[in-house]
Amino acid sequence: MRRRKTLSDILAGWRMSEGAKEAIKDIIDRSRRNTMVAVGATIIIVMFSLALLAPVLPISDPEEYVDESFQPPSDNRWFGTDELGRDVFSRVIWGTRISLQVAVLAIFFSLLIGIMMGLMAGYFGGKTDYLIAGTIDLFWTFPPFLLALAFAATVAGGSLTAVIIAISISYWAGFARLMRGQALSVRERQFVEASRALGASNIRIMFTHVFPNCLAPLIVWASIGVADAITIESSLSFLGVGTQPPTPSWGYMLFRGLANLQEAPWMSTFPGVVLLITVLGFNLLGDGMRDVLDPRMKGMRR
Amino acid sequence: MADLLSYIVRKLLLAIPVILLATLIVFLILYLYGADPITAVAPPHASAEDLEALRDKYGFDEPFPIQYGKFLKRLVFDQDLGTSVARGTLNTDVSYLIEQKLPKTLQLMAIGLTISYSIGIPLGIYAALRQDTLKDRGVMVFTLVGYAMPSFWLGILLMMALAVYTNILPIGGTVGGLENIILPALTLGLGNAALTTRMMRSSMLEVKRQDYITQLRSRGLPEREVIFKHALRNALLPVITVIGLDIGWFVAGAVVVETVFSWPGIGMLVINSIANADFPTVQGCILVLALFVVLGNLVADILYAFVDPRVRLG
Amino acid sequence: MIAAGKPLLEIRGLRTQFFLHEGTVTALDGIDLTIYENESLGIVGETGCGKSMTAFSVLRLVPHPGKITDGSIKFKGLELMNLTEEQMRGIRGRRISMIFQDPSSSLDPVFNIGSQLGEVISLHQNIYDKDALKKKTIEALKLVRIAAPESVLRQYPHELSGGMKQRIMIALALSCNPSLLIADEPTTALDVTIQAQILNLLKEVIREAGSSMILITHNLGVVAETCDRVCIMYAGRIVEIAETFELFGNPLHPYAKGLLMAFPKLGEQKEELAVVRGTVPNLMEPFPGCPFVDRCDYATNVCERVRPTMVEVEPGHMVACHLYPKGGGWQDG
Numbered sequence: 014m015r016r017r018k019t020l021s022d023i024l025a026g027w028r029m030s031e032g033a034k035e036a037i038k039d040i041i042d043r044s045r046r047n048t049m050v051a052v053g054a055t056i057i058i059v060m061f062s063l064a065l066l067a068p069v070l071p072i073s074d075p076e077e078y079v080d081e082s083f084q085p086p087s088d089n090r091w092f093g094t095d096e097l098g099r100d101v102f103s104r105v106i107w108g109t110r111i112s113l114q115v116a117v118l119a120i121f122f123s124l125l126i127g128i129m130m131g132l133m134a135g136y137f138g139g140k141t142d143y144l145i146a147g148t149i150d151l152f153w154t155f156p157p158f159l160l161a162l163a164f165a166a167t168v169a170g171g172s173l174t175a176v177i178i179a180i181s182i183s184y185w186a187g188f189a190r191l192m193r194g195q196a197l198s199v200r201e202r203q204f205v206e207a208s209r210a211l212g213a214s215n216i217r218i219m220f221t222h223v224f225p226n227c228l229a230p231l232i233v234w235a236s237i238g239v240a241d242a243i244t245i246e247s248s249l250s251f252l253g254v255g256t257q258p259p260t261p262s263w264g265y266m267l268f269r270g271l272a273n274l275q276e277a278p279w280m281s282t283f284p285g286v287v288l289l290i291t292v293l294g295f296n297l298l299g300d301g302m303r304d305v306l307d308p309r310m311k312g313m314r315r
Numbered sequence: 316m317a318d319l320l321s322y323i324v325r326k327l328l329l330a331i332p333v334i335l336l337a338t339l340i341v342f343l344i345l346y347l348y349g350a351d352p353i354t355a356v357a358p359p360h361a362s363a364e365d366l367e368a369l370r371d372k373y374g375f376d377e378p379f380p381i382q383y384g385k386f387l388k389r390l391v392f393d394q395d396l397g398t399s400v401a402r403g404t405l406n407t408d409v410s411y412l413i414e415q416k417l418p419k420t421l422q423l424m425a426i427g428l429t430i431s432y433s434i435g436i437p438l439g440i441y442a443a444l445r446q447d448t449l450k451d452r453g454v455m456v457f458t459l460v461g462y463a464m465p466s467f468w469l470g471i472l473l474m475m476a477l478a479v480y481t482n483i484l485p486i487g488g489t490v491g492g493l494e495n496i497i498l499p500a501l502t503l504g505l506g507n508a509a510l511t512t513r514m515m516r517s518s519m520l521e522v523k524r525q526d527y528i529t530q531l532r533s534r535g536l537p538e539r540e541v542i543f544k545h546a547l548r549n550a551l552l553p554v555i556t557v558i559g560l561d562i563g564w565f566v567a568g569a570v571v572v573e574t575v576f577s578w579p580g581i582g583m584l585v586i587n588s589i590a591n592a593d594f595p596t597v598q599g600c601i602l603v604l605a606l607f608v609v610l611g612n613l614v615a616d617i618l619y620a621f622v623d624p625r626v627r628l629g
Numbered sequence: 630m631i632a633a634g635k636p637l638l639e640i641r642g643l644r645t646q647f648f649l650h651e652g653t654v655t656a657l658d659g660i661d662l663t664i665y666e667n668e669s670l671g672i673v674g675e676t677g678c679g680k681s682m683t684a685f686s687v688l689r690l691v692p693h694p695g696k697i698t699d700g701s702i703k704f705k706g707l708e709l710m711n712l713t714e715e716q717m718r719g720i721r722g723r724r725i726s727m728i729f730q731d732p733s734s735s736l737d738p739v740f741n742i743g744s745q746l747g748e749v750i751s752l753h754q755n756i757y758d759k760d761a762l763k764k765k766t767i768e769a770l771k772l773v774r775i776a777a778p779e780s781v782l783r784q785y786p787h788e789l790s791g792g793m794k795q796r797i798m799i800a801l802a803l804s805c806n807p808s809l810l811i812a813d814e815p816t817t818a819l820d821v822t823i824q825a826q827i828l829n830l831l832k833e834v835i836r837e838a839g840s841s842m843i844l845i846t847h848n849l850g851v852v853a854e855t856c857d858r859v860c861i862m863y864a865g866r867i868v869e870i871a872e873t874f875e876l877f878g879n880p881l882h883p884y885a886k887g888l889l890m891a892f893p894k895l896g897e898q899k900e901e902l903a904v905v906r907g908t909v910p911n912l913m914e915p916f917p918g919c920p921f922v923d924r925c926d927y928a929t930n931v932c933e934r935v936r937p938t939m940v941e942v943e944p945g946h947m948v949a950c951h952l953y954p955k956g957g958g959w960q961d962g
Contacts, residue, residue: 151336155608156563162570163340163601166589244465248571251467252586264467271471271575274479285468293463300459526734532690534722534749534801538714545737552739623739624785 040305049301053236056294064110072103075261083277093279095269104261105284111262112291115173116242119180120235123242126185128231131192132223138197146193152186158245159183165254176255180242191234195227229306233299240295247288263288319620326616330609337605341598342386396602397595401588409599412584417603420580423500423573424565424607430504431511431561436554438508439515440547446520454512461509466568470502470575499576503568507561514557519550548622555619562611566604634665637809637841638687638725643700645679645686652913656682656695658865661939664809669835669842671856671873673849673888677909679865680845681730684811688725689717705808723753726802730814732794736786742797743782746770746804753805769800773830792823796830803834810835811843816851828855849892853877858945861885864909864920867939871946881948883925919951927952 044050063070073079077099084094092101134145152160160183165176199222249255250264258265263284270281377385389395396409404412442454477483477498484498522528523546531541573582585600587593620626645657657679664670672680685691687702689709702709704724709717729735737745746766756762763782770778773796786794795815802810812831816824832855835842844855852859852873859876861869861884869882880886910920919925922932929951937949 147332151333154333154559154563154612155337155605156560156567158567159563159570159601159604159608160340162567162585166597167343240463247465248467251465252571252574252589254586254589267468267471271467271474274471274475278475278479281468281471285471288468289460289464292465293459296459296463526729526731527737529685529690529692530727530729530735530798530801531737532721533688533727534752535718535720536722536748536752537718540748545740548739549737624741625738625787 043305044302047301047305049297050305051301053294053297053299053301056290057298060109060113060291060294063106064113067106067110070106072106073100075099075104075107076259083273085277086279092283093277095266095280096273096277101266101280101283104266105263105287107261108263108266108284109287109291111173111256111260112243112246112288115177115180115246115256116239119177119184119242119246120238122177122181123184123238124188124231124235126181127188128192128224128227130185131189131194132196134189135193135196136223142193145189149186149189149193152183153190155183157183157186157241158248161245161249162252162254165249173256173260176246176249179249180245183245184238184242187234187238188231191230192223192227195230196223199223199226230303233303233306236295236299236302240292240299243288243292243295322620322626323617326613330613333609333612334606337602337609338387338390339383341602341605342383390602396599399588399593399596401591401593401596404593404596409596412596413581413599413603416579416581416584419578420569420573420582423496423503423569423578423580424562426496426500427503427507427565427568428561430500431507434504434508435511436515436551439512440519440542440550442512442516443519443523443550444542451516454516458509458513458516461506462513464506464509465571466502466506467571467575469506470499470572473498473502473505474575495576495578499572499578502572502575503565506568507564510557510561510564511554514554515550518553519546522546522550525549552619552623555615555622557615558618559608559612559615562615563608566607566611570604634667636663637666637705638662638664639701639703640683640687641701641703643683643686643702644698645682645691645695646698647695649694654912655915656865656912657686660700660865660867662860662867662870664841664843666808666841667839668858669832669844669856671852671859672843672845672862673847673852673859674862675847675909678862680862681813682865683862684727684813684843684845687811688721688727690721722749722802722807723805724807725809725811726805726807728795728798728802728810728812728815731818732791732798733786733818735798736794738786741783741785742770742789746782746797746801749801750804765804769804770797772803772834773797773800775800790823791819792827795819795823795827799827799831799834803838803840806838807840809841809843811845813845814847815844817846817848824851831855849877849888861888865912866920867949868921869946869948869950870939871943875943875946879943879946881942881946881953882921882950883927883952884921885948887924919949 078097079100080090080094080098082094082096082098084090084098086093090100090102092105095101095104130145130149134142134149157180161179164179164182246255247262247264247267250257250262251268253265253268255264256262266284267281267288270277270284273280394410396413399405399407399409399412438454438457442451445451478485485495528541528546531545532538536545569580570582570585572578573580574586577583581600581603585597585604588596588600640660640662643657643660643662644655647654647656660679660683662670662683672683674680682691682695686697687709689697689712691697697710700710704720709720712720736742740748743763743766746769747762750765750769751757751762754765756765766782767778770781775781775793775796781789781793781797789797799815810831815831816827819827828851831842831844844852846852856873858870858872860867861876861882863884869876869880869885871879871881876885877889880889910916910923917936918934919928919932919937922928925932931951935951937951939947939949940953941947942953
């Protein structure tokens with residue numbers, strides 16, 4: 014109930030702002046002309062399509078031993094086979110599904126944590142702010158990968174959920190910093206004072222005024238966050254503390270590829286290239302959107 | 316000077332809660348592990364009396380805060396990180412294991428950082444001075460790819476290029492010799508060089524637009540002095556502020572890269588210990604890595620104060 | 630003083646354009662202007678009319694992607710447009726110097742005052758001895774009435790007030806006795822109480838040094854107090870030039886009249902502020918007529934089509950407006 018109300022509040026906030034339509038049209042126009050956005054978005058759309066279509070594509074079961082081991086790429090097996098005779102092409106595509114699933118969910122939860130923490134700190138100020146800001150800074154100091162490694166190593170089993178949780182609780186500090194900063198500045202502005210005088214509640218003000226103002230940078234940093242999360246997930250599974258075999262995961266495929274680098278270089282080359290392209294896609298989209306939305310927005314991590 | 320000193324002291328004091336948080340997280344790793352944490356610290360096939368003795372030593376029966384307090388006390392006063400429970404290193408002091416591996420990781424990070432800055436800073440300046448030319452675009456493509464590249468994949472690629480197909484360098488680093496460090500250090504350095512280049516370029520472009528640059532030109536100063544004395548020093552400031560983040564990146568990267576190249580440092584120790592369920596060692600390693608991060612940030616803050624006169628007041 | 634001395638700087642047909650993605654902006658469109666020795670000339674106009682760009686063009690420091698595309702700038706008979714970058718550097722700071730609008734952003738924040746001042750003095754006067762240099766820098770600070778020069782030398786820009794920084798900027802600009810000082814809105818960023826001090830200081834040091842000054846401002850009050858002659862710019866062109874006294878008493882161009890009406894006279898209580906209606910034309914599209922046509926109460930058909938030329942209406946009083954057809958053609962005063 015409450016959730017629905019706040020969502021409509023956000024929409025109301027958007028409708029209220031003068032010339033918002035024109036601004037959005039302008040943003041779309043400029044996005045079209047931005048090469049980075051175009052290339053990034055294309056890569057992302059292709060990757061998402063592959064991830065969604067993986068179950069219905071005419072490819073073999075990624076966990077089944079379909080052929081002889083170490084078969085080089087051929088017309089039949091485009092990316093060759095691995096040391097157990099599994100189809101690398103199919104595993105790369107299913108790996109996309111796993112990777113995107115983990116990264117998108119992890120960033121979604123990081124965003125939730127970050128937005129809540131940042132809004133509360135920035136909006137209420139005082140002791141609440143002091144406490145939360147301190148926590149944010151503590152988490153901000155440590156590289157998310159290191160935190161995720163520590164968490165992933167603690168939670169036994171290494172299920173997908175464990176990896177998602179590990180990344181979420183390692184990555185939120187950046188979003189929280191962003192939200193807190195914007196909430197603090199919006200808080201100072203007149204229109205918040207005005208709506209407070211009209212009797213709007215704190216929660217309502219937070220969602221109708223602060224949140225829409227932070228939307229642009231959040232889109233940018235969420236995109237870059239997904240890129241980071243893909244990197245973290247693949248690094249964790251490369252090190253054996255992330256997604257566990259036999260689930261197809263790029264990181265683990267590269268780990269097996271490293272062990273067989275001389276005999277079967279295709280085992281690492283193909284997942285590696287697709288991994289790089291995917292991360293690049295999200296980074297390009299993020300960087301491009303930043304240029305489009307606000308050229309002055311710089312200097313967060315990366 | 317007094318300003319500077321009080322600034323440093325203040326930064327040192329601020330580092331304490333960060334270190335405390337690190338120990339807390341590290342402590343939680345052990346505390347949360349399994350139903351009976353004693354199984355994590357006890358050697359396999361330990362007798363009932365041994366278990367009792369350990370339980371007593373670590374105080375697992377007591378409430379959480381007291382356990383944490385004891386953990387801190389052992390850490391601070393005895394530098395006692397417990398003993399390893401892995402088969403090969405059973406009962407060895409974790410602090411001893413770490414001491415063995417620490418220099419290797421420090422070497423790797425030092426050479427990596429040197430590579431990163433000696434590529435990134437000049438390349439960033441080069442690109443900024445040729446803004447919007449083909450050369451600048453080329454540098455930007457390098458940075459985009461460089462920072463999208465996960466470090467283990469870059470490591471594998473470099474290994475393919477320089478070791479597997481050309482035999483220029485040895486593949487692994489188990490020996491930890493000089494020629495073995497080149498590939499891992501290059502992997503670490505190149506990844507961060509992309510970030511440094513980007514940072515340096517945008518910072519230089521920002522500074523070039525500043526009024527004081529026009530002011531200096533209007534005084535007839537030679538362009539090289541305007542750029543390499545005034546603009547450079549100002550443009551380096553943001554790069555210095557992220558040295559702390561860079562070191563964090565290197566610590567995280569070292570874990571991955573050491574594993575790729577079997578470089579015998581802390582990173583490989585922590586991964587092996589995770590694989591062997593040697594939790595006291597994992598705990599110790601992560602604490603040391605966290606300390607690296609905190610120290611890195613501290614160094615960056617202090618360095619910044621020396622270069623930017625404006626910091627000392629604030 | 631009467632504008633009858635030797636010409637110091639002669640600008641003819643100066644055109645400066647910016648080449649942007651969206652098109653070409655003509656920031657300066659055929660500027661003709663002469664500055665004589667020992668005079669102060671005010672350039673007045675609203676934001677974006679090209680007054681600062683005139684200054685940057687004279688020093689050939691037009692920022693990227695701008696370029697001087699046409700015209701001639703002669704300094705003591707020397708054509709600046711033909712100089713190499715190296716030779717131009719010998720002019721900048723030594724012969725023609727500049728003061729900037731915002732002293733807070735115009736000093737390098739990471740070097741102390743002593744080293745910034747010392748750098749310029751050592752460059753232009755070839756002084757490399759440490760003690761001699763220090764003596765010179767202290768002299769330069771004393772020149773701009775700084776009471777404790779020794780301690781200021783060791784300070785950094787952020788430790789000084791805005792007025793102090795502008796004094797240092799003046800010291801930097803005058804440290805090598807330039808013949809021409811260009812002051813670009815030197816008091817705009819300062820507190821009102823400091824503004825008068827800095828203006829008086831500028832007047833004094835210019836007189837002591839026997840230099841000329843171009844004072845760029847949007848404030849007619851500043852001009853009235855400081856300048857011998859005034860030049861009024863609009864949309865990248867000069868619309869009127871006259872001696873200060875003459876211009877304030879007898880403005881000719883409708884734009885100048887509007888500006889003066891908006892400027893409250895001493896002791897006068899204005900009931901309503903005269904607003905010059907309309908907007909400045911888009912400098913990206915070339916227009917054949919007078920740039921002021923849309924805002925002018927006296928505009929006729931001819932103003933739309935034909936660009937007005939400079940006409941000398943009174944001796945030394947020139948205006949570019951079709952309302953004043955007498956005389957005809959440009960006459961250099």
